[in-house]
Amino acid sequence: MINLKHNSDAALRHFLSIENLLLNRIKNVLKNGIKKNDVKMTANAELKIYLKSLLTADNLKLLITAPPDSFPGIISSFRKFYSDFCNPATESSIILYNIFVSSCYDDTKRFSKYEFIANINIDTCPYCNRNYIYYISKEKEIKPQIDHFFPKTKYPFFAMSFYNLIPSCQTCNGFEAKGEKDPIRFGLKNPYLFDNDDIQFSYKPISCGILTSLLDKNSVKIEFKKEIPGNLKVFKLRELYDLHSDLVVELVIKSKVKYSETYRNYLKKYREKGLIFSENEIDRMILGNYGNIEEIHKRPFSKLYQDIGLELGLVKRSE
Numbered sequence: 001m002i003n004l005k006h007n008s009d010a011a012l013r014h015f016l017s018i019e020n021l022l023l024n025r026i027k028n029v030l031k032n033g034i035k036k037n038d039v040k041m042t043a044n045a046e047l048k049i050y051l052k053s054l055l056t057a058d059n060l061k062l063l064i065t066a067p068p069d070s071f072p073g074i075i076s077s078f079r080k081f082y083s084d085f086c087n088p089a090t091e092s093s094i095i096l097y098n099i100f101v102s103s104c105y106d107d108t109k110r111f112s113k114y115e116f117i118a119n120i121n122i123d124t125c126p127y128c129n130r131n132y133i134y135y136i137s138k139e140k141e142i143k144p145q146i147d148h149f150f151p152k153t154k155y156p157f158f159a160m161s162f163y164n165l166i167p168s169c170q171t172c173n174g175f176e177a178k179g180e181k182d183p184i185r186f187g188l189k190n191p192y193l194f195d196n197d198d199i200q201f202s203y204k205p206i207s208c209g210i211l212t213s214l215l216d217k218n219s220v221k222i223e224f225k226k227e228i229p230g231n232l233k234v235f236k237l238r239e240l241y242d243l244h245s246d247l248v249v250e251l252v253i254k255s256k257v258k259y260s261e262t263y264r265n266y267l268k269k270y271r272e273k274g275l276i277f278s279e280n281e282i283d284r285m286i287l288g289n290y291g292n293i294e295e296i297h298k299r300p301f302s303k304l305y306q307d308i309g310l311e312l313g314l315v316k317r318s319e
Contacts, residue, residue, distance in 0.1 A: 126191035131169035187230030
């Protein structure tokens with residue numbers, strides 16, 4: 001729904017911040033193995049070859065900064081040459097999980113999820129644009145949510161890959177939604193590969209109540225003019241957005257009473273008093289949400305407001 005911008009500089013900074021941690025952990029595992037539930041595990045021949053390859057050239061960097069469209073190809077290669085790596089029940093997968101997840105991702109002192117998301121510069125969940133990506137913990141700390149697009153339990157080698165770490169909300173990242181679901185199996189699209197119009201909203205009047213009352217939220221139904229079927233199903237977007245049809249009712253009423261034209265002219269009069277609003281700012285005040293496609297990540301439901309606002313003629317698409 002919300003396109004995350006490719007950011008090679010941020011990906012490189014992310015790699016440099018964890019490079020030594022991962023290199024040292026890989027060396028230690030090659031030398032000493034790991035312990036899980038008091039059981040010692042050591043890398044088999046295949047895993048040793050792979051781990052040693054990460055210590056040479058730029059192979060670790062290539063893994064951590066791998067572009068999102070390369071993930072399926074990497075997985076295909078692993079399944080062909082290192083099939084154990086994608087099976088959570090194998091020792092190889094458990095060791096990889098220890099290296100990339102337990103010793104890095106889960107180490108809050110060495111990997112700050114808050115700083116990671118701050119560098120991406122997004123405020124709302126790219127999967128749903130319905131919630132902010134931060135929440136308040138029981139300790140009253142502001143904490144972020146990060147989804148592993150390719151689940152870390154099945155693909156532990158991607159657990160620290162920049163473009164696999166997706167800022168998200170608790171709802172979309174929860175077990176009732178995406179959880180540990182495999183994107184390949186469920187047909188999910190990575191937000192870094194989204195086009196902002198891959199999902200497009202529309203609406204359908206259901207009753208004449210839409211013109212008489214703001215209280216009848218059931219007078220319209222939110223529809224999807226364009227959709228990504230896998231994302232729509234897994235994240236339950238249709239069901240969740242059905243709960244917010246009142247937002248569309250308000251926009252429809254604004255369009256029927258010529259609110260946008262009157263208010264736009266009213267705001268332009270302030271130029272005589274030295275207070276100048278840009279067209280983008282006026283659109284924002286008319287919609288009650290961000291009207292620029294580049295700003296839909298800043299506030300929940302911006303995509304819905306923009307699509308419906310365009311359809312109703314409240315705003316025009318910015319060039």
